[in-house]
Amino acid sequence: MIWCVRNVDFKGGLEAVVARFGQAIRQIVAGLDTTLPTDLQPARAKRRQDLTDAGVPAGLACELADLDALVSAPDIVTVAERTSRSISDAAATFFAAEANFRLDRIVAAARRVPANDYFERMAIDRAVEQIAGAERRLAAHMLATGQSGQQAVETWLAAHPEATRIRRSVEEIAATGLTLAKLTVAANLLGDLVKA
Numbered sequence: 001m002i003w004c005v006r007n008v009d010f011k012g013g014l015e016a017v018v019a020r021f022g023q024a025i026r027q028i029v030a031g032l033d034t035t036l037p038t039d040l041q042p043a044r045a046k047r048r049q050d051l052t053d054a055g056v057p058a059g060l061a062c063e064l065a066d067l068d069a070l071v072s073a074p075d076i077v078t079v080a081e082r083t084s085r086s087i088s089d090a091a092a093t094f095f096a097a098e099a100n101f102r103l104d105r106i107v108a109a110a111r112r113v114p115a116n117d118y119f120e121r122m123a124i125d126r127a128v129e130q131i132a133g134a135e136r137r138l139a140a141h142m143l144a145t146g147q148s149g150q151q152a153v154e155t156w157l158a159a160h161p162e163a164t165r166i167r168r169s170v171e172e173i174a175a176t177g178l179t180l181a182k183l184t185v186a187a188n189l190l191g192d193l194v195k196a
Helices: 002-007 014-035 041-053 058-065 073-083 087-101 103-110 118-143 149-159 162-175 180-193
Strands: none
Touching: 002 073, 014 073, 014 087, 041 058, 073 087, 073 118, 087 103, 087 118, 087 149, 087 162, 103 118, 103 162, 103 180, 118 149, 118 180, 149 162, 162 180
8 A cells, every 4th residue: 555655646546546557466466477486486385385274265375375476566567667568577577686686585674673763664664665666677677688587687787797796785784684774775775776
């Protein structure tokens, strides 16, 4: 909901928003077997199995297991629209970029950073939004190589050697336990990487 409030124009009404995102998100769901990086597939399969073992009907277990990946769906739709690339290309590239830069782990860790007051919570939310914006721009830049998925990531990284240094710096920051200050630095580094 917060993502929509920050990133979606509701002037055309809720029906227009549903029309814009609904079909595209269904396409993302249908393609998860091929667009989600192979290192993330076992966790998805385990989640499905755990839910099924707990008595959840198989269809519902599949839908629930996909929710972690679908957190990125609105961003993927936005990237596809901005780049005029297919949902499949945008999803494969977005997930590959996220995996290469470990952005999903950084955002998950950021959400666990303690906030002592309202302003610290706002700062954390702002840093997470900066990371999400950088991730959208990063995926768009990678799609601009004319490729998609891991191939687009590798081509873009080869053309941007500073990205490896920034990626290492962000990983080091995340590995030492995120604080508000470290999160802010990581968000700024990622923002610098994709300034356009």
